[in-house]
Amino acid sequence: MENWVPNQETQIDDEDVFVDNTQVEGTSQATNPKKRKYAQRAACWNDYDVLHIDKVRHSKCKKCGTLLKTESSANVQNQTTLNFKKNENGENSIGTWKHDEKRIKKALLNLFVVGELPFKFVENESFIEYTNALNGKVILPCRTTISNRVTDYFLEEKAKLFKFFNNPLSNVYLTTDC
Template structure:
C-alpha cells in the first residue's frame, strides 16, 4: 500500500486534527493601538494632545518623550520628587535624608537641577547669579558633568515648579481643606507701583498652622474696590470658596486717627527723610547726636505713610533725638532751606503733639503685635484685645 494512502486512511478525528493544526500557529501580531498605553507607567502619564510622541507626568507636569517606548517615563517616575511612590517623594514626605549608600551613587543631573531651582527660590537669589563665573566654577568643581542653566531656563523651570506646587495645593484644598483665613498686604515701591500679596492661613490635617502665598501681583491702586476685585480674581483662579475671614492691612483708605496731627507728623517725617537721604547728611546728624550726648544707639527710621504702626516707631525714634534735630536746625542752613520748601521745620508744639499721641498709639501697636502673630493661633486673643483697648480709651 502506498504510504501516502496509508496515512490518509488512518482513522483520525477531524476535531482533533483541527485542534492540533491551530495550536501550532503563531499568535497574531497586535496592532499599535492595542499595544498603546498597556504599560503600568501609563497610570502616571497622559499623552499630550498636540503630540502623541510625548507624555506628561501627572505628578510634576513634566513632558517626557515616549515615541520609542516607556523606558524614559519609568526612569522619570523613579526620581520624580512629586511622585509619592519614588524614593525622592518618600524622602520629601517623611523628611528623612538618604542613606550614605544612596548618597555615593552615580551623579543624577536631573536631581541636581531640581535642587538648584529649589535653592534659588528659598534663598531668593537673582536669576543672573546662575550665569556668574564664580558659580560656574564652583559647580564645575563639585561635578564637572553638571551643565549650569541660563537665567531664562531657570526662570522657566521656576514657573513650572510654581504650577506644580499650585496643583498640589489645589488638590489639598479640595480633599482636606476646611475654612481658610486670608490676609492681604499692600504697599508701593520706590517707583510708585502698587502691589498686593494675598496669603492663606489654615490648619492642616496634623493640626499645624500653615501659611501659603496664593498671589503676588501688581495692582492699579489700594482702594477697597480694587483690592476686592483682585482678591475675587485670585480666589476664582484657585477655585477656593471656603473662606472664614479676610483681614486687610493698614491702607490709605483706612481711618487711622492721625489726621488731627497730620501736619506735625508730616514735619517730623520730612526732617527724618532729610537726614536719611544721604551719607553726608546722616554724618552731620550723628555729630549732633554726639554733641547732645544722646545715649540711644539706634538712629531715626522713616515710616510707611499708610501704616500707622510704622509711624509710631518713627515718632518714638525721632522724639529720642529731638535735641539733635534742634541742634541740626542751628548748624545746617540747608536743613532749614530744604524743609521750608514744604511744611517747614518741626516746632516745639509739633514735638509736643507727637509726644502726646504716643501712649495712645502704643496700645494699638502692642495689641497689633499680639494679634498678628504668624507662628501661633491668634483667634482666641482677638476679642480680649479689642475689649481691653475699649476700656483703656474710654
C-alpha cells in the first residue's frame, strides 16, 4: 500500500478520488523513493486535472470531461490530438483558395460603390499595403479605371432590376409614414 499525501486535496464523488492541482518543482519525496517527481512541463497539462482513482493516476479534461489513465504526459498528448470534436456547424476550417482576378476586381468595385469611398482611396499607401498583405498577387487598378468600371457596374445592376421587375411573380409594396 502506498501512502500518497498531496499538498492540496479536493474530494469529488468518492473517498478514493481526489484532484491534485499542485505543480511540483525540482525533486521531492515521492511515494516510491526510487522515482523522482518532476514538474509537469508539457503544455497539455494546462487542459487536464490530475485525479487519483484507487491510487491509479488519471487525468480529466477540463473542456469535455474525458477521463484518461495517465502515467506520463505522452498518453494525454496523443489523446488530445486524436480526440478533436467535430465542428457542429458542419463547416470545414481548412479549405483551398484559388486566385480569381475577376472576383477580386468585382469585390473591389463593390467596396467603393457600397462603401461610398472616393476613387483616389485606391492609391492610398495604407490601402495598397493592406491589399498586398492580404494577397500579394493583386494588381490594383488606378482611380480612372475604377471610375470607368462604375458605369459598367451601374448598367449591370440596372439590368438585374429590370429583369426582377418584369417578372410577373415579383411584387413591390410601397409604404409611407404620414
